Amino acid sequence: MTDTPADNGTDTADSRDYRQTLFLPKTDFPMRAGLPKQEPLWLERWEKLEIYRRLREQGAKKTRFVLHDGPPYANGHIHIGTGMNKILKDFVVRSRQMSGFDAPYRPGWDCHGLPIEWKVEQAYRAKGRNKNDVPTKEFRAECRAYAGGWIDVQREEFKRLGVAGEWDNPYTTMAFDAEAVIVREFLSFVKQGLVYCGSAPVMWSPVEQTALAEAEVEYHDKVSTTIHVRFPLRGLRHDGSAIPSSCIGAHVVIWTTTPWTIPANRAICYSPDISYGLYEVTAMGESEFKPWAMPGDRLIVADNLWEETAAAAKITRADRIMSVDPKGLVCAHPLANADKYWSYGVPLLAGEHVTDETGTGFVHTAPGHGAEDYVAWMAHPEWHDRNTPVPQTVGEDGAFYENIPLFGGLHIIRVDGKKQGQDGPANKAVMDALILQNRLLARGRLEHSYPHSWRSKAPVIFRNTPQWFVALDRPMQDGRTLRDVAVKAIGDTQWTPKVAENRIRAMVEGRPDWLVSRQRAWGVPLTLFVEAGTKRVLNDPKVHARIIKAVEEDGADAWFERPAAEFLGEEYDPEAFEKVTDILDVWFDSGCTHAFALEPRPDLKWPADLYLEGSDQHRGWFQSSLLESCGTRGRAPYDAVLTHGFVMAGDGRKMSKSLGNVVAPDDVAKKYGVEILRLWAAGQDYTDDLRISDEILQTSVDAYRKLRNTMRYVLGALDGFSSSETVQHDRMPSLERWVLHRLHELDGIVREGYAAYDFKKVYSALFNFCVVDLSAFYLDVRKDALYCDRPDALRRRAARTVMNEVIDRLTAWLAPIMPFTMEEVWLGLHPSDTDSVHLRTFPDTPADWHDGSRAERWQTIRRLRRVVNGALEVERREKRIGSSLEAAPQVYVTDPSYRAALAAEADGDVDEYLAEIGITSQAYLIDGEAPQVGFKLEDVADIVVIPGRAVGRKCARSWKYSTAIGADSRYPDLSPRDAEAVAHWDAMNA
Structure with missing residues (x-):
């Protein structure tokens, strides 16, 4: 029946009210x-x-299943992305537990590194204090307290999401035992000879004054000033031979989006596969200002890019004089006449990275400020200064060193104040100097994707600095390289979705050595001693053991607080060694979580069954954990990795407070409930x-x-x-x-x-x-x-x-x-x-419940019912009937499978069973074509329904129409079935 009876349903006023005899649903469930x-x-x-x-x-x-929690940063309230991540993890853990596994879940937090240190620095600045004036011990204590406070906040926010876990005993990277393990793991790489100090351009944040890893960088659009610069061609090639007479007085033209790097230029790169030409300017276009090119100027540019270069310089006509082979050419620095600092020659070097897709076909090369520049420059030691093969021009704060003529002290990026992160005065000063030397050919503006620090949101620069690296291609103790072991481990891991495997493999195969040092204060230090003068690493197991023991006792602070002699022991003179004070990359910290959160616990397991994080962690935690574990244990710390996408606003845009499209987990919990x-x-x-x-x-x-x-x-x-x-x-x-x-x-x-x-x-x-x-x-x-x-x-x-x-x-x-x-x-x-x-646990389901043949028959019956329901809906809409129980449809079928299905499943008469399934008082299944137009559905052409009204009287209890109403004289207004039920009820309640 489709409704609960609300009246006695009879035509007589003195009929009995049968509602109390109905067995209606009853529950306190709201x-x-x-x-x-x-x-x-x-x-x-x-x-x-x-x-x-x-x-x-x-x-x-039971068999154990362990999902290892990727640690969120302990700074700030959780957002919808971290909330969804924890919910997905809870789905995994709960479902595995109910599937019959033992599925413990130990949550954790990442407590070191720039995000937390940056917040503490901001708090100091608000009080008028400079971080550099604060004792290291005090500053680190503030960072520890800050992280601890946010752990407590986030713990309650995660628990509010219904996430079950070992919340009273989470792991943290700042726990003393964890810091000791991180030190131990790092020293394991030192022991294998994989840790070295190198000098190479790295992404550097002038605002935060530290090197950044790729995982700490995000890309945003930035409008940069572009310049075309003329490098005067010298009269002799590198081998001493003369250049063609037509090239005397000519200039090689470069194009760059970073004018401030011109003072650091040491070379120009070209491609042997590109056609270059010497062009003589014959006419200039009109301009609001005096153009920087003049008729008679001779410029060397890639042929495919001449039109683009000419347009930028307002050149309207020019003659191509000859083809030019750049090999062996040498230029003067465009600022050579401004100061003898730039009196060196600028060689043209072949470079695989040079194309003629944009620019001029020549790439200005500042080896201290670009990865490709560095590679190209280091491949030609004949041009190097033995003392400083890569010149240093920019300091930690993003300002030119004071010894750099014309530009000393000028900032590339503003590091403080209201304009923090904006371009500093360096770019303009360099362009002004080029104009004064008549070396600027053109300038413009370009909006492009540019790396920014994910914490300060300020642009970063490439800056050559001494840093510590873990080598990926040096043989380890077993003869294999870390890269080889990691690539194999990727293939041995189950990745979901499958495309993730190709993504991380490409990253690992193509990545440079692992930059592990940061110039910060809060974190686990690189617990290294180097020989004074030589910078050679002291690799002594006894020293390592003393360092690890000290960190176990007092945490990483011990490295800063205890004297060097305590670690070096009697074997070494403290005066002969220097203590490295850089801290480890925070990704190295979190890459070690498997070693201190899983391995020591007998109730957990190593390797983990699953790591589950966002897709950005292919270059973050997934990869740092992979490299760390492969370097110390020869395999990945996980058997499977599951990744999810990012949570965007409803319109597909990134969430931001300025757009007003942020959806916070706490807001959802308060408005709808976490279950939603x-x-x-x-x-x-x-x-x-x-x-x-x-x-x-x-x-x-x-x-x-x-x-x-x-x-x-x-x-x-x-x-x-x-x-x-x-x-x-x-x-x-x-x-x-x-x-x-x-x-x-x-x-x-x-x-x-x-x-x-x-x-x-x-x-x-x-x-x-x-x-x-x-x-x-x-x-x-x-x-x-x-x-x-x-x-x-x-x-x-x-x-x-x-x-x-x-x-x-x-x-x-x-x-x-x-x-x-x-x-x-x-x-x-x-x-x-x-x-x-x-x-x-999930209940076992008896095998004999499976009945495929019955399921097929019920699929047929339900198709029949769907057409009947469609016909009755039309009758109700047209108000020809109220309840479906007033109907007695005639159902015409041309396919015998319908009757066969009903006959096989019916407990009795087929027509009565059809009425029961269709919730009508009567129904009639008729084999053959319908004699007149009836109701049918487009996708079920072999069923036609002719609606009709039910015959008989209406049962006062069930509301079904029947010709047998009153067959039981005790209940003249009931059907036989209902009369039997009421008689039973009366007897039970007598």
């Missing part, structure tokens, strides 16, 4: 969830019951970027309401259910057996989906089952039996038996995704002060 208020109460309950501890006890003898956020996460293809907004979340709200209503109805229908009602599978009606078959199918889908981390597949399958199979079909059909059959009737008992099996499985299957609501449903069915749905 329709409204009140998630924002109720979820914290569930969290309190789980903590009081020590659910996590009890799970560990239950899993003591978890449903949203479960419904996404997380391997790609995801979108979220209030409108998108509303979809999850609607889905939650449908799921909750289904659960509520089933709980109500099971009121008073006991095991004594249970009907065995082989005695159940066909419809119930079909539901059990669907449960068998779902059992496989759920287990396979969770095992493959395909949460969307699990959620979609269970949602569709609840909404389509249960609410819209099975429960709709069985309402009549549940409400009106006598309590001991086989059909009603079988329905309640099946519904009990349904709720038993749904609460378990959905618990990893909806932990709050499934706990509420489970306890609504099995009240307990100590039990929890999260202490369960």
Whole structure:
């Protein structure tokens, strides 16, 4: 029946009110969830019951599954991306636990490095203090306290998301034992001879005054000043031979987006594969200012780029004089006449990185400020100064050293004040000097993607500095290189999605040596001694052991606080060695988490079964962990890696406060409840970027309401259910057996989906089952039996038996995704002060529930029902009927499979069974073509329905129409079935 009777349904005024005889759903489970208020109460309950501890006890003898938590930075409130990440991890851990594994989860935090130090520096600046004036010990203590405070904040925010774990004992990179392990791991690389001090251009933040790794850099659009600069060609080639007479007085033209690097120029790179020409200017165009080129000027440029260069310089006509081979040519520096500092020759060197796609075909080469520049320059030692092969022109603060003529002290990027991060005066000063020397040919503006520090958001520069590296291509103790071992480990790892494997392999194969030093104060130091003068690393196991022991006792502060003699012992003279005070790259810290968070714990395991983070961690944590573990253990610290995309605003743009499109986890929890956020996460293809907004979340709200209503109805229908009602599978009606078959199918889908981390597949399958199979079909059909059959009737008992099996499985299957609501449903069915749905495992499903043939027949029957429902909907819309029980459709079929399916599944007469399935009072299945136009669906051409009205009287209890109303004289207004049920009710309540 489609509705609950609201009146007695008879035509006589003195008829009995039968509502009290109906077995209507009854439950205390509220329709409204009140998630924002109720979820914290569930969290309190789980903590009081020590659910996590009890799970560990239950899993003591089970196969262990360990997801190793990638540590977030302990600075600031969590955002929607970190929230989603933790929710996905919780899906994994809970589903593995309920699949029969022991799945512990130990969360952790990354506590060192620039993000935290930067915040502490800002606090000092706000108080008018300079970080450099603060004692190191005090400053590091402030950083430690800052990180500790945010750990406490974030811990509660993560717990509010319903994430279960060892929250009372997380790991942190700043714990003394962790710092000691990080030191031990670093010294392991030292022992193998992989750590060396090199001088090469690295990305440098003038604002933060430290080197940055690629993972600490993000790219934003920046408008840069571009310049074309003329380098005067000298009269002799490098070998002493004369240049062609036509080239005397000519200039080689370069183009750059970094004018400030001109003072550091040492060479010009060209490509042997590019055609170059000598062009003589014959006419200039009109300009608002005097052009920097004049008729008669001779310029050497790549032929493919001459038109572009001429347009930039306002040159309207020029003659190509001859082809030019740049090999062996030497230029003068464009500032040579300004100061003898630039009196050296500027050679033209072949470079593989040179193209004729943009610029002039010549690449200005400043080896101290570019990776490719450095490689090209170092390949030609004949041009080097033996003392300083790579010249130093820019200091830590991004200003020219004072000894640099004309530009000493000028900043490239402003490092403080309101204009912090903007261009400093250096660019303009260099251009003014070039103009004065008549070497500037043209200038312009270009918007392009440029590296910025992800913390200060200020542009970075490439700057040559002495740094410490871990070599990737030196043989290790077993003869293999770190790069070779890492590449093999990538192939041995399971990557989800699969494309991630190619991505990280390309990164590792092509990356330079691992830059591990930072010029900061907060972090684990590079615990190295180097010989004074030679800078040779002291590699002594006894010294290493003393260092590790000291850090175990007092943390990394021991390196700064204890005298060198304590570490060096009696074997070495402290005066003969220097202590390195750089700190380790924070990625090295987090790359060691497997060594101190997993390995020492017998209740965890190494390697981890899974690492799960955002796709940006292919160049971050995934890679640093890979390199660290391969260098110390010869393999990756994980068996599988799962990556997810970024969370974007609803329109696909990046979230930002200025755009007002930020969705914060805490706001979602307060407005909707965390369960809605978890449903949203479960419904996404997380391997790609995801979108979220209030409108998108509303979809999850609607889905939650449908799921909750289904659960509520089933709980109500099971009121008073006991095991004594249970009907065995082989005695159940066909419809119930079909539901059990669907449960068998779902059992496989759920287990396979969770095992493959395909949460969307699990959620979609269970949602569709609840909404389509249960609410819209099975429960709709069985309402009549549940409400009106006598309590001991086989059909009603079988329905309640099946519904009990349904709720038993749904609460378990959905618990990893909806932990709050499934706990509420489970306890609504099995009240307990100590039990929890999260202490369960997924129930076993009997193999004999599977019945593929029956499923095919029910697919046929449901297709038949869909057409009947469509016809009845038209009748209701046209107000020809009210309830479907007023109908008696004639259903014409041309395919014999429909009758065969009904006959095989019906408990009796086919027409009566069709009426039961269609929720009508009568129905008639007729083989053959319809005699007149009736209702049909476009996609089901072989079924036609002729609507008709039911015959007989209306039963006062079930509202079904029947010609047998009053067959039982005791109940003249009831059908025989309802009369029997009421007689039973009367006897039980006499």
